[in-house]
Amino acid sequence: MDDLFAARSQMALSLGFHIIFACIGMVMPFFMATSHYKYLKTNNPLYMDLTKAWSKGVAIFFVTGAVSGTMLSFELGLLWPEFMLHAGPIFGMPFSLEGTAFFIEAIFLGFFLYGWGKFKPWFHWFTGVVVGISGLASGILVVAANGWMNSPSGFDFVDGKFLNIDPVAALFNDAWFTQALHMSLAAFTATGFAVAGIHAYMILKGKNREFHRKAFTIAIVFGAIAALLQPISGDISAKDIAVRQPAKLAAMEAHFETSKSAPLIIGGIPDVEAKEVNYAIKIPGALSFLAHGDFEAEVIGLDQFPEEYHPPVAVVHYAFQIMVGLGMVLVGLSLLYFLSLWKKKDWQLKPWFLWLFALATPLGFIALEAGWTVTEVGRQPWIIYEIMLTKDAVTPIPGIKYSFFIFTAIYVSLAGIVSFLLYRQIKAVPDSLKKNSQASSNT
Amino acid sequence: MLYVVIIFLCLSLLMYVLLGGADFGAGILEIFTPASMREQLRDTTYKTIGPIWEANHMWLIIAIVILFVGFPPIYTTLSVHLHIPLALMLIGIIGRGTAFVFRHYDAYQDDMQKVYNFIFTYSSFITPFFLGLIFGAAIGGQIDPEAMGFYEAYIHPWFNLFSISVGVFTVAICGFLASVFLVGEAKKPKVKSVIIGKAKLFIVFTVIAGGLVFAASIIDEVPLVGLLLKEWITIGTLVLATIAVVVLWMKLKEGNKMMVRFLSGFVVTAILLAFGYHYFPDIIITKSGENLSVFNSSAIGKPIDTLAWALLVGSLFILPSLGYLIYSFQGSKEPNQANG
Numbered sequence: 001m002d003d004l005f006a007a008r009s010q011m012a013l014s015l016g017f018h019i020i021f022a023c024i025g026m027v028m029p030f031f032m033a034t035s036h037y038k039y040l041k042t043n044n045p046l047y048m049d050l051t052k053a054w055s056k057g058v059a060i061f062f063v064t065g066a067v068s069g070t071m072l073s074f075e076l077g078l079l080w081p082e083f084m085l086h087a088g089p090i091f092g093m094p095f096s097l098e099g100t101a102f103f104i105e106a107i108f109l110g111f112f113l114y115g116w117g118k119f120k121p122w123f124h125w126f127t128g129v130v131v132g133i134s135g136l137a138s139g140i141l142v143v144a145a146n147g148w149m150n151s152p153s154g155f156d157f158v159d160g161k162f163l164n165i166d167p168v169a170a171l172f173n174d175a176w177f178t179q180a181l182h183m184s185l186a187a188f189t190a191t192g193f194a195v196a197g198i199h200a201y202m203i204l205k206g207k208n209r210e211f212h213r214k215a216f217t218i219a220i221v222f223g224a225i226a227a228l229l230q231p232i233s234g235d236i237s238a239k240d241i242a243v244r245q246p247a248k249l250a251a252m253e254a255h256f257e258t259s260k261s262a263p264l265i266i267g268g269i270p271d272v273e274a275k276e277v278n279y280a281i282k283i284p285g286a287l288s289f290l291a292h293g294d295f296e297a298e299v300i301g302l303d304q305f306p307e308e309y310h311p312p313v314a315v316v317h318y319a320f321q322i323m324v325g326l327g328m329v330l331v332g333l334s335l336l337y338f339l340s341l342w343k344k345k346d347w348q349l350k351p352w353f354l355w356l357f358a359l360a361t362p363l364g365f366i367a368l369e370a371g372w373t374v375t376e377v378g379r380q381p382w383i384i385y386e387i388m389l390t391k392d393a394v395t396p397i398p399g400i401k402y403s404f405f406i407f408t409a410i411y412v413s414l415a416g417i418v419s420f421l422l423y424r425q426i427k428a429v430p431d432s433l434k435k436n437s438q439a440s441s442n443t
Numbered sequence: 444m445l446y447v448v449i450i451f452l453c454l455s456l457l458m459y460v461l462l463g464g465a466d467f468g469a470g471i472l473e474i475f476t477p478a479s480m481r482e483q484l485r486d487t488t489y490k491t492i493g494p495i496w497e498a499n500h501m502w503l504i505i506a507i508v509i510l511f512v513g514f515p516p517i518y519t520t521l522s523v524h525l526h527i528p529l530a531l532m533l534i535g536i537i538g539r540g541t542a543f544v545f546r547h548y549d550a551y552q553d554d555m556q557k558v559y560n561f562i563f564t565y566s567s568f569i570t571p572f573f574l575g576l577i578f579g580a581a582i583g584g585q586i587d588p589e590a591m592g593f594y595e596a597y598i599h600p601w602f603n604l605f606s607i608s609v610g611v612f613t614v615a616i617c618g619f620l621a622s623v624f625l626v627g628e629a630k631k632p633k634v635k636s637v638i639i640g641k642a643k644l645f646i647v648f649t650v651i652a653g654g655l656v657f658a659a660s661i662i663d664e665v666p667l668v669g670l671l672l673k674e675w676i677t678i679g680t681l682v683l684a685t686i687a688v689v690v691l692w693m694k695l696k697e698g699n700k701m702m703v704r705f706l707s708g709f710v711v712t713a714i715l716l717a718f719g720y721h722y723f724p725d726i727i728i729t730k731s732g733e734n735l736s737v738f739n740s741s742a743i744g745k746p747i748d749t750l751a752w753a754l755l756v757g758s759l760f761i762l763p764s765l766g767y768l769i770y771s772f773q774g775s776k777e778p779n780q781a782n783g
Contacts, residue, residue, distance in 0.1 A: 056548050063544040066497065067537045073507050074533055077522030084511055085519045089746035092512025096750050099501070099508045100757030106497035107764045114494040114772060165742075167749045397526045397597050406530075410537060417541070421549055428550030 004391050006400040007079040010407055014072055016369055017411045021065035026135030027191035028058045033128040034218050040121055046211050053429055059113055060421055064414060083383050083393035086162050090155050091148040093167035098141040105134040139187065140180040147175035151244055152384050174244055178237045185226045185233050186371060189330060190364030192223015197361025198426065200354040208429060224334035230327055242291035245385065246300035247309065248378035251316040253287055255301045262287040262299040267321055270314050311380045319373035326367035333360055447751040449737050452509045457715055459502035461620065461708055466492055466499045468621025470539065470567020471614060472641055483634050489547065491628045494772040496543065498765055512750050516740040517726050524586045524600045528573045535570030538562045568614060575613025579606035582722055583665055587730040608659035612652040616711055619645040623707040627700025639695050646692060670721055677717040684713035
């Protein structure tokens with residue numbers, strides 16, 4: 001394992017780990033606030049129980065997201081000092097704003113978690129909403145910084161020097177909006193389906209059905225709306241990168257040769273040597289249409305780029321197929337949910353219906369990780385697109401693989417502990433429900 | 444605008460040492476507390492720092508963002524040459540933050556608590572130790588950007604007596620801050636007297652560790668003592684700090700809790716101020732003497748201006764809400780956390 005590969009693996013691992021917790025930490029507060037709102041409106045104690053149960057989940061996920069995010073702010077320098085030396089002042093603005101947003105999130109989480117019975121009910125509710133909004137703002141800002149790496153702007157690159165730096169222009173780079181939109185929807189989809197899936201499973205188990213049904217409904221409504229909007233956002237993204245990062249689009253589609261009325265390649269095994277894709281379904285002209293809105297349009301292929309600047313085609317292609325495929329499954333489930341709402345209310349209690357959602361629990365997150373693989377691996381070999389190569393940015397210190405092994409062990413154990421905690425939280429729900437209702441009848 | 448950024452950098456580091464330090468100290472205190480008292484100490488700690496502990500650690504993020512946006516050469520030089528202690532500190536940060544929350548939010552109180560407590564206490568110790576060590580290494584003058592060998596470039600800059608002594612000193616300061624802070628929170632007389640004992644113990648530790656730092660600076664030829672005693676401002680602040688420690692020692696038992704807290708904060712602020720004044724504007728002292736300062740390493744023009752504005756606007760949001768958070772949960776008798 002050479003140092004560059006070790007550094008990339010460590011970065012991928014850290015980001016891949018962080019992203020899950022960050023998403024849950026930024027989306028769950030909205031579920032929590034919805035349930036809290038319902039409680040304040042209806043006075044149904046089940047909603048109070050649900051709000052409290054979810055807030056514990058938020059606390060666990062938030063802290064894991066926070067420490068892994070702290071880790072990342074150091075890791076950028078520990079692994080990519082040459083990149084940060086030049087990029088820091090340019091794309092720093094979203095990070096400095098994100099610092100504020102994140103700080104606010106931590107402060108208001110303190111208000112929310114410890115504020116039961118301390119504040120006026122609606123102020124307390126409001127603090128929960130602020131947690132969600134500031135979390136979402138942090139997410140958008142960090143994605144904007146990533147957007148800058150894909151679409152560097154806000155400086156002039158003259159003789160290897162970064163001149164006339166404009167951090168505001170860097171923040172509003174060409175990729176920020178499409179990426180932030182796609183990611184925010186993905187966070188709601190993934191978290192919504194994951195939470196709904198767990199509660200669907202609990203309904204199947206037959207414990208506290210009313211409680212879990214309320215939880216399922218809130219989560220799935222958020223998740224399903226986001227999932228249905230996601231293809232639109234995906235289309236905007238595709239048209240955007242077709243122009244901005246054609247090499248990435250070509251890798252996603254394993255589109256080796258520039259051609260008019262290019263086919264959409266679904267599945268298949270890309271053969272990079274022979275520059276073809278075997279066993280794939282090809283829909284003539286569809287790629288041209290999706291990329292440029294015209295079945296005849298020319299789509300730039302990898303042949304337009306020197307081979308040393310090709311992203312790893314197979315990885316990007318597979319990741320893209322996984323993302324789109326799972327996204328479509330979630331769209332299908334979303335339609336199914338709304339159909340049941342509209343026509344067949346009784347489906348919602350049928351085991352087959354609940355099993356479908358229970359099995360879909362991890363799908364959103366798998367799609368999300370696959371999507372980030374497309375973005376990040378698809379940008380390679382560049383760390384700043386067409387400005388700086390990843391291999392030129394890596395730290396000079398040798399032996400990064402040991403660091404990679406250690407942090408892998410840490411992240412694996414953390415993931416294990418969080419799952420264990422979550423399992424115990426869910427298992428304990430019946431007990432805590434009893435305790436809560438006793439407590440509320442005492443007061 | 445550069446000065447606005449510099450002030451925010453100093454302020455966030457100071458806040459991290461004070462608030463984050465007290466936070467780490469609470470974990471360090473657990474190591475030094477007999478098992479029979481630990482449960483009560485934990486309870487007091489939780490009630491006191493529970494609501495604000497996340498916010499305490501945000502200061503480090505603010506400081507690090509200021510460094511990489513405003514002073515990238517400083518950030519990258521530290522990242523490259525102090526890679527190993529930084530990574531070890533990060534392990535501490537991860538372990539501590541998660542264990543603190545996990546031990547509280549685990550739905551069952553069983554043997555897993557031992558695991559969380561073990562991770563919490565030892566990472567509370569490791570994190571400030573490496574933080575201090577990194578501080579020490581930055582000013583220790585052993586960082587050598589020209590170094591070729593692995594040991595010279597990546598180990599020696601921090602693996603020396605001076606850096607280690609600053610690490611130990613930082614641990615002592617954290618224990619000191621936490622114990623003084625918790626004195627005012629302990630409700631039961633028994634717990635209170637144990638904590639007062641710890642506070643005194645940590646005052647002694649801090650003084651001894653401070654002596655160690657000076658001794659190590661002489662052995663490692665870090666020009667600290669001579670220079671510190673040349674400037675009247677540094678002498679003045681250190682004398683005031685010493686007086687404050689003496690007053691603190693006498694007032695620990697019957698003193699007003701806000702006053703002793705203020706004194707402990709004052710002591711630490713004065714020490715940092717003396718160091719800061721002495722080294723300003725340098726942040727990293729290198730072997731060759733080409734030091735990295737906030738002036739020669741800053742970004743210029745728009746990046747600094749926008750950073751300053753972002754910090755100013757951000758603080759308009761952060762400071763009032765943080766103030767209200769601390770005010771809301773001050774001296775709370777009953778923790779009203781979510782576990783009902």
